[in-house]
Amino acid sequence: RAQYKKPVEELEGLAFQMELLENLPINEAVFGQSLLAMADYQEQWQAIEAAWKNSDGVALYNMVIAEPMRDFPELKPYFEKLFFERNRTMADKIVACMQTRVCFVVVGAGHLDGPAGVVELLRERGLSLTQLQ
Numbered sequence: 001r002a003q004y005k006k007p008v009e010e011l012e013g014l015a016f017q018m019e020l021l022e023n024l025p026i027n028e029a030v031f032g033q034s035l036l037a038m039a040d041y042q043e044q045w046q047a048i049e050a051a052w053k054n055s056d057g058v059a060l061y062n063m064v065i066a067e068p069m070r071d072f073p074e075l076k077p078y079f080e081k082l083f084f085e086r087n088r089t090m091a092d093k094i095v096a097c098m099q100t101r102v103c104f105v106v107v108g109a110g111h112l113d114g115p116a117g118v119v120e121l122l123r124e125r126g127l128s129l130t131q132l133q
Helices: 014-022 028-036 041-053 055-070 073-096 120-123
Strands: none
Touching: 014 073, 028 073, 041 055, 055 073, 073 120
């Protein structure tokens, strides 16, 4: 909820996200292998949560994106659709917003870091960013 009657603009709407998930290609063998690799998912989720709480974007990127893509290169098209394409679109929308006003932006943590993350894309577009603790 926006306070002080500030307008809210979505980078992505729920309908877009549902359509994205609905249209992902299904490769049961790849998903089966990757799910089996998550046998220690509780430890993995705890490590991801710890990285998020510690503002450790590098560790978060490695656990959520880099390592799964390294271990399961067949998942790269999924990461392209779920993260990288969307990151480019989000960065474009953020830049457009900032050209006309001050913007407060909220995105999922998995979209922020890494070479194709929103932070790097915004830096490539000339913005100066500072991580707050």
